[in-house]
Amino acid sequence: MKKLGIYIHIPFCKQKCNYCDFYSIKWDDESENKYIEAVISEINSYKDKLCGNYIVDTLFFGGGTPTIIKPENLGKIVDSLRGVIEIDKCSEISMEANPNTLTSENLRKYKNIGINRLSIGIQSLNDEILKKIGRIHNSTEALEAIDRAKNIGFENINADIMFNIPGQTGYDIDEAVTKIIEKGVKHISFYSLKLEKGTPMYSLEKNKKIIMPDEEIEREMYYAGRNVMEKNNLFQYEISNFAVKGFECRHNLKYWNQDEYIGLGPSAHSFMDNIRYSNPSDLKFYCDNINTSKFERIIHEQLEKNDLMFEYIMLRLRLTEGLSINEFNNKFSQDFKEVYKMQINFLVKNDLLEINSDFIRLTNKGMDISNYVIEEFM
Numbered sequence: 001m002k003k004l005g006i007y008i009h010i011p012f013c014k015q016k017c018n019y020c021d022f023y024s025i026k027w028d029d030e031s032e033n034k035y036i037e038a039v040i041s042e043i044n045s046y047k048d049k050l051c052g053n054y055i056v057d058t059l060f061f062g063g064g065t066p067t068i069i070k071p072e073n074l075g076k077i078v079d080s081l082r083g084v085i086e087i088d089k090c091s092e093i094s095m096e097a098n099p100n101t102l103t104s105e106n107l108r109k110y111k112n113i114g115i116n117r118l119s120i121g122i123q124s125l126n127d128e129i130l131k132k133i134g135r136i137h138n139s140t141e142a143l144e145a146i147d148r149a150k151n152i153g154f155e156n157i158n159a160d161i162m163f164n165i166p167g168q169t170g171y172d173i174d175e176a177v178t179k180i181i182e183k184g185v186k187h188i189s190f191y192s193l194k195l196e197k198g199t200p201m202y203s204l205e206k207n208k209k210i211i212m213p214d215e216e217i218e219r220e221m222y223y224a225g226r227n228v229m230e231k232n233n234l235f236q237y238e239i240s241n242f243a244v245k246g247f248e249c250r251h252n253l254k255y256w257n258q259d260e261y262i263g264l265g266p267s268a269h270s271f272m273d274n275i276r277y278s279n280p281s282d283l284k285f286y287c288d289n290i291n292t293s294k295f296e297r298i299i300h301e302q303l304e305k306n307d308l309m310f311e312y313i314m315l316r317l318r319l320t321e322g323l324s325i326n327e328f329n330n331k332f333s334q335d336f337k338e339v340y341k342m343q344i345n346f347l348v349k350n351d352l353l354e355i356n357s358d359f360i361r362l363t364n365k366g367m368d369i370s371n372y373v374i375e376e377f378m
């Protein structure tokens with residue numbers, strides 16, 4: 001049976017953060033109930049495709065804020081999944097959590113459902129910054145949430161940290177990352193703030209009400225965080241992800257390895273049979289139409305061999321391990337070094353790419369301008 005990752009999008013938040021354009025709406029009880037019914041229908045609609053052909057080895061509840069809905073409802077989703085597809089007993093089952101919604105009582109319930117990895121949105125430990133970006137928690141609450149999760153027995157914990165926020169400094173980052181590692185977190189997703197169109201922070205910047213840090217300061221913050229993490233044995237394994245060895249996120253690795261996954265819920269993306277598609281980002285439409293012929297998924301790409309090759313290079317070069325030339329040659333029946341001879345020569349000469357026996361990977365300099373390097377393979 002083929003292995004499969006499943007992503008479940010929980011489209012609710014207590015309050016929208018000022019930088020975020022992930023699809024989510026304000027939570028209410030009635031919408032939660034309708035959503036649960038709809039997502040169970042969607043799971044059942046996959047039965048013929050999945051049953052007996054695939055086995056789930058990673059499950060990821062993302063959002064939005066999965067911790068905002070009743071744990072019993074998360075349990076119902078897992079039970080419905082078990083009705084259509086086998087879930088491997090060694091599966092990684094992750095859930096994103098906002099510190100403000102992570103109670104001890106619920107943490108126990110998550111454990112009983114089988115959730116064995118938490119991804120907590122800490123973002124910053126500077127209270128002024130947390131307020132400015134619209135978070136509903138302060139730094140003390142953020143650290144307490146990690147303590148509660150550890151006390152209940154969660155070992156595999158990620159913290160999301162953002163840098164490049166106006167007013168933030170390298171010192172802020174150093175302090176936050178140090179404190180979080182001291183709490184025993186084994187994985188950090190370290191994101192550079194990107195201003196997304198339609199968000200309050202995007203408009204503030206356009207109206208010159210806030211000024212984004214310049215590139216030099218952005219890099220200073222990045223190196224400040226990276227140094228602390230590497231000193232404490234959290235190694236970079238992907239452009240934005242650092243982990244103690246053995247705690248890399250197995251679900252997210254599927255994205256960078258071009259493995260198959262399906263996404264359930266509004267706005268969730270899938271990759272299956274070489275097709276990238278997603279559900280519409282509209283909860284009402286999703287709930288009203290999931291059982292009707294009006295429900296259509298958005299097809300983004302039907303990937304042919306050349307597209308798959310380029311995409312594979314683009315994804316694998318995000319990983320510090322890089323791309324195995326042997327694996328590439330077997331997967332696509334091609335000779336990587338021959339097909340990309342010119343690009344390799346040029347990028348290696350400019351210290352952007354390195355080859356080490358079977359692996360080709362970005363250098364530190366290449367990581368800094370990864371988009372540019374990857375474009376060379378187009």
Ligand SMILES: C[S@@+](CC[C@H](N)C(=O)[O-])C[C@H]1O[C@@H](n2cnc3c(N)ncnc32)[C@H](O)[C@@H]1O
Nearest residue numbers: 019020063064096097098121160191192193194
């Ligand atoms: C779905 S949220 C995580 C869970 C939960 N909703 C929370 O915020 O606590 C995913 C993560 O993406 C990151 N993120 C969201 N918008 C971003 C942006 N515009 N730029 C950089 N990182 C962003 C944040 O670190 C956030 O924690």
Ligand code: SF4
Nearest residue numbers: 013016017020063064
């Ligand atoms: S960052 Fe998380 S809590 Fe904030 S709006 Fe986005 S999904 Fe919701």
